Amino acid sequence: MFLNGTAMSGGADHHLVGGAELVARTTTAKRYRFHAVDGSYPGLEDVGSGGAAIEGEVYELSYEQLREVLLPGEPAGLELGVIELADGSGSLAMVLRREYPKLPPTEDISELASWRTYLAGR
Template sequence: MPRMFLNGTAMSGGADHHLVGDAPLVAHTRTAPRYRFHAVDGRYPALEEGGDAAVEGEVYEMTYAQLREVLLPGEPDGLELGVVELADGSGSLAMVLRADHPAPRTDISELASWRAYRGAS
């Protein structure tokens, strides 16, 4: 089953966690320290390669049908499906910033956590 790294509103306790359904939580973890982390238009987080942030998140095992029919259609248009490196060196599917997305974004790499950003804003 594919693994999906979540770092925003679909994490446990988040407004969109219902999109995860009954998918099992595999790990609370971080990415490898090679990303920049943004708040896009203040509404959702986005990962981008090329920094040194180890971003907090959760990994779930999800079926392809659940990804295709439930989770991915609920994602904002500024994100696209990609692969990230996790702290343990393994890879996972994740939503990453679309390179050509024009929405304003704030770099929140120093926090490396959507929950910390939302608590601070």
């Protein structure tokens, strides 16, 4: 599971990954826009070309940990999806929910490519 926000190591929601093993610190492929949703959490949006490589961490989560702990803690504006990592492999990740009329205001922070950098600059 690719994490790029509050559940990364040191983040407020890192406890949601439990004892899951950190597999890699990496980036996505350069096909995503990165948004701060209401200043509270990040959201990936697959735009194909013209995107950025977004920093994150990949964890080896059990399906039980994912289903019972991590997913219930995610904001309603996100949904589970599959993304492409920099090495061309795929990973589960939380992405912006498509066609979600209740999505709070978003700010494109793709140039920062990092939730930690965004938080540090606030």
